[in-house]
Amino acid sequence: MTVTLEPSLGDVHAVVEEVWSSFLGAEEPILPLATPMPPGGWSAAITVSGGWDAQITVNLTDGAAQAVTSTMLMCPVEDCSDEDLRDALGELVNMVGGNVKSLMAGSAVLSLPLVGHGDISPGSHLVEVCRLELTWRGEPVVVTVHLPPTADPS
Amino acid sequence: MHALIIDDSKTMRSILRRIVTELGFDTTEAGNGQEALDALEAGLVPDICLIDWNMPLMDGYTFVTRVRADDRWRNVTLMMVTTESEHGQIVRALAAGAHEYVIKPFTPDAIIEKMELLGLVAQEVPA
Numbered sequence: 001m002t003v004t005l006e007p008s009l010g011d012v013h014a015v016v017e018e019v020w021s022s023f024l025g026a027e028e029p030i031l032p033l034a035t036p037m038p039p040g041g042w043s044a045a046i047t048v049s050g051g052w053d054a055q056i057t058v059n060l061t062d063g064a065a066q067a068v069t070s071t072m073l074m075c076p077v078e079d080c081s082d083e084d085l086r087d088a089l090g091e092l093v094n095m096v097g098g099n100v101k102s103l104m105a106g107s108a109v110l111s112l113p114l115v116g117h118g119d120i121s122p123g124s125h126l127v128e129v130c131r132l133e134l135t136w137r138g139e140p141v142v143v144t145v146h147l148p149p150t151a152d153p154s
Numbered sequence: 155m156h157a158l159i160i161d162d163s164k165t166m167r168s169i170l171r172r173i174v175t176e177l178g179f180d181t182t183e184a185g186n187g188q189e190a191l192d193a194l195e196a197g198l199v200p201d202i203c204l205i206d207w208n209m210p211l212m213d214g215y216t217f218v219t220r221v222r223a224d225d226r227w228r229n230v231t232l233m234m235v236t237t238e239s240e241h242g243q244i245v246r247a248l249a250a251g252a253h254e255y256v257i258k259p260f261t262p263d264a265i266i267e268k269m270e271l272l273g274l275v276a277q278e279v280p281a
Contacts, residue, residue: 018259022259072168072169073168084164087164087165088165091166094208094237098236098238098239099259101239111208112162
């Protein structure tokens, strides 16, 4: 992967694929296939601050969030509490965000993850620069990267 | 052999626990560096600590510096297991006394290979 000022879709996709294959099983890959995201669901976000600012967010349906948690904790879905979901999704976005951070030039610091039911709005100074619409186990998964608008050199 | 797993994520502690238990380790878990330090102060002497970087109360880097500053724990092996992959941070952690550095996401084989290199697990002899 190359160090860039703005992560490419391909690089972010590679990060997401690596996280999914490492922790959620290579036999059930996350596919580059857009599936309509119903309202609701879970969001997990992590922010980057310091040399530059960013927010990386993963949005999942309730079903996908439960499947992620159940797979990572190796326990039946019915045994996964909301606290388990928050913890597993937090670790998931931590890995995606940390590796997206490594694609960018300059030093910066990762926050602790924020996980909740519903959307997590990025800071008002950030704009969406990358959006991956994916499918895992037939459920939509959306990964977005928000950065400050690029300064106009003119 | 005993492993102290230090991560604020219960999920990640569970994943690491499964890996090192398969290798024959007993485990203790801590949710941050301060909890881990308290466990050491209480008399726990692990063979290895698996340490996340970003945690509330006390981060993994601070934990490494605190452990390395105390002669009681000079024989404890320290392995960072973290999403922090900036070159400068890796250098900082190793300079502070961490023996190995694993970047998340990892496969179980990556952890096992590092533990073999550290001499904590017998290396597999190719058939």
